[in-house]
């Protein structure tokens with residue numbers, strides 16, 4: 001396997017002298033191509049900051065982040081939007097779909113930004129819709145479909161340009177348990193069939209149990225990591241709960 005993402009001694013401080021918050025203290029890790037990595041940790045442990053640094057939405061205070069060898073921390077601000085567009089896919093808790101466009105048009109937007117030839121647009125949307133099981137809602141508007149269907153549409157939009165890395169920030173945060181389960185099974189299928197590399201931040205142990213490996217953050221550092229290996233998902237889920245208890249406060253305090 002090849003390394004897609006490599007973080008070397010990342011630090012991120014907010015504020016200035018006398019009033020510094022060390023959001024990330026010193027984090028290093030790598031993500032291999034085709035991995036499904038989860039990031040967990042208590043509120044304030046640095047999950048969002050880490051995701052923002054990886055997606056170059058925020059700058060690091062020290063350290064380097066390499067995406068397939070390109071140092072993200074060195075990319076000039078004017079080139080960042082293009083870098084994100086060409087390499088990253090995003091899925092957010094609140095879907096971020098445009099209400100005035102149909103599901104199909106929402107997905108097409110991502111292709112239009114990539115200047116996809118007109119004749120390729122429909123087949124590619126159809127192909128992705130099949131993978132995400134949303135063919136029957138392509139002509140509906142976001143307000144006409146369920147939260148789970150909206151999130152699968154958001155996944156389709158994020159994946160249609162084959163990003164090097166899919167970043168998911170609490171993708172099941174706004175979903176009920178049934179929709180969460182369907183979305184996660186779909187994400188797992190995509191991960192297995194398309195070989196997509198996924199980095200997912202979540203506070204939820206059930207959601208995290210779909211990942212292959214989980215990094216647990218505490219106070220801006222990696223507290224520990226868990227690999228699924230040959231465990232069943234339910235055995236992995238129990239191990240996750242044990243780590244969350246060890247981190248402190250039990251599951252209810254981890255978000």
Ligand SMILES: Nc1ncnc2c1ncn2[C@@H]1O[C@H](COP(=O)(O)OP(=O)(O)OP(=O)(O)O)[C@@H](O)[C@H]1O
Pocket residue numbers: 014015021022023041042043044045046047048049050255
């Ligand atoms: N823009 C900012 N300015 C100052 N401090 C910040 C800023 N953003 C985050 N922090 C601080 O950095 C630390 C890490 O925050 P971060 O949002 O990354 O945590 P988190 O694990 O994502 O938390 P949550 O699960 O509640 O979203 C916290 O102490 C937070 O208060």
